[in-house]
Amino acid sequence: MGLQLPVYMDAHATTPCDPAVIDAMLPTLGRMFGNAASSHHAFGWEAEALVEQARELLAGLIGATPSEIIFTSGATESDNLAIKGVAHAYRRKGRHLITSQIEHHAVLHSFQALEREGFEVTYLPVDRSGRVDPEDLRRAIRNETILVSVMAANNEIGVIQPLAEIGAICAENGIFFHTDAVQALAHVKIDVNTSAVDLLSVSAHKMYGPKGVGALYIRRRNPRVRLEPLLSGGGHERGLRPGTLNVTGIVGLGKAAELVVAARDEESRRIARLRDRLQQRLLDQLDGVRVNGGEDHRLPNNLHVTFQGVRAEWMLKAMRNVAVSSGAACASASNEPSHVLRALGATPEDAESSLRFGLHRFTTEQEVDFAADLTVKTVQWLRQNTPDANLEYCK
Numbered sequence: 001m002g003l004q005l006p007v008y009m010d011a012h013a014t015t016p017c018d019p020a021v022i023d024a025m026l027p028t029l030g031r032m033f034g035n036a037a038s039s040h041h042a043f044g045w046e047a048e049a050l051v052e053q054a055r056e057l058l059a060g061l062i063g064a065t066p067s068e069i070i071f072t073s074g075a076t077e078s079d080n081l082a083i084k085g086v087a088h089a090y091r092r093k094g095r096h097l098i099t100s101q102i103e104h105h106a107v108l109h110s111f112q113a114l115e116r117e118g119f120e121v122t123y124l125p126v127d128r129s130g131r132v133d134p135e136d137l138r139r140a141i142r143n144e145t146i147l148v149s150v151m152a153a154n155n156e157i158g159v160i161q162p163l164a165e166i167g168a169i170c171a172e173n174g175i176f177f178h179t180d181a182v183q184a185l186a187h188v189k190i191d192v193n194t195s196a197v198d199l200l201s202v203s204a205h206k207m208y209g210p211k212g213v214g215a216l217y218i219r220r221r222n223p224r225v226r227l228e229p230l231l232s233g234g235g236h237e238r239g240l241r242p243g244t245l246n247v248t249g250i251v252g253l254g255k256a257a258e259l260v261v262a263a264r265d266e267e268s269r270r271i272a273r274l275r276d277r278l279q280q281r282l283l284d285q286l287d288g289v290r291v292n293g294g295e296d297h298r299l300p301n302n303l304h305v306t307f308q309g310v311r312a313e314w315m316l317k318a319m320r321n322v323a324v325s326s327g328a329a330c331a332s333a334s335n336e337p338s339h340v341l342r343a344l345g346a347t348p349e350d351a352e353s354s355l356r357f358g359l360h361r362f363t364t365e366q367e368v369d370f371a372a373d374l375t376v377k378t379v380q381w382l383r384q385n386t387p388d389a390n391l392e393y394c395k
């Protein structure tokens with residue numbers, strides 16, 4: 001098939017829905033419309049069976065048992081429920097919490113909300129590659145620490161954290177370990193037992209499923225984790241997440257998980273080859289280019305690059321036919337460059353001159369070459385036409 005424009009390379013924002021996921025969901029929008037909580041008739045039983053099948057498929061992806069999975073509206077909710085739910089349930093045990101400086105805002109803002117309630121939070125730094133040092137975690141632990149939350153992989157620079165080492169330290173100290181695995185699950189094998197993870201957040205739309213649905217894994221044994229729910233309502237999802245289940249979304253999430261299990265390893269190798277090709281082309285043809293984040297522990301689909309002297313905002317405007325994202329968009333509310341790049345020690349200038357490429361299951365070599373050529377041309381043109389590189393940062 002010929003090249004179709006625009007090319008989509010923003011998979012960290014969302015992935016395209018796999019056609020097999022769409023096919024699996026369609027019947028639930030038609031004749032299989034039952035409410036999974038209707039326990040007195042066939043329509044409800046059918047919907048419940050679909051939900052339970054999806055629960056099993058998702059559990060299989062992470063080495064959990066189905067009863068340890070609850071469905072949510074997405075990872076923002078899962079992160080909030082895990083962090084606030086544990087903090088509130090165990091507040092009498094301790095009021096100290098630990099996370100990292102480069103978490104997604106769903107995590108960081110949950111911790112900030114808890115700080116306003118009187119909890120104390122330690123924000124672990126990362127090294128220049130973006131990784132947390134497990135020894136820093138060890139030093140940060142206190143008698144009253146009840147929860148550690150460190151993401152599996154970062155949504156900007158794609159750095160993968162040493163989950164098993166972090167999990168082992170938490171287990172040794174009797175502290176619950178939550179990980180936001182949203183960006184990792186489609187590409188990296190994560191097993192909640194091998195990594196001693198107690199809570200894990202999932203989002204369907206980052207793994208070729210639909211938007212508006214996610215899940216939270218909550219360990220039930222060794223140790224059992226208790227949570228205070230965020231919402232009041234019916235008794236759905238063991239009383240932890242009331243509300244009529246999004247059967248369509250849940251079926252899509254289950255199918256997405258099944259596809260990842262079947263294809264992940266081979267697919268990740270293919271995507272990594274394409275990402276390396278893109279990276280090589282940019283580095284070969286342009287000066288003043290730096291790859292952000294360490295390359296040893298990086299998602300296979302991530303490439304985050306600083307183009308010195310060129311504002312990302314201009315590049316995005318000039319590159320209409322390649323959908324990428326500014327790795328350092330000024331958050332409109334705070335007018336601050338990316339907290340992730342700042343944690344890596346990047347200057348505001350560099351942070352403002354960075355693009356994030358996110359490849360995915362359907363990315364082709366032709367698309368990669370087109371994206372590389374357009375990026376090179378755009379950077380060269382902008383450098384020539386803004387000779388003083390007079391960058392105006394987020395002021």
Ligand SMILES: Cc1ncc(COP(=O)(O)O)c(C=O)c1O
Pocket residue numbers: 012013073074075076077079104106151153154155180182183202203204205212213214
């Ligand atoms: C690391 C990470 N956590 C959480 C979220 C939020 O997920 P959702 O869109 O399902 O609420 C995202 C989405 O951008 C993410 O990248």
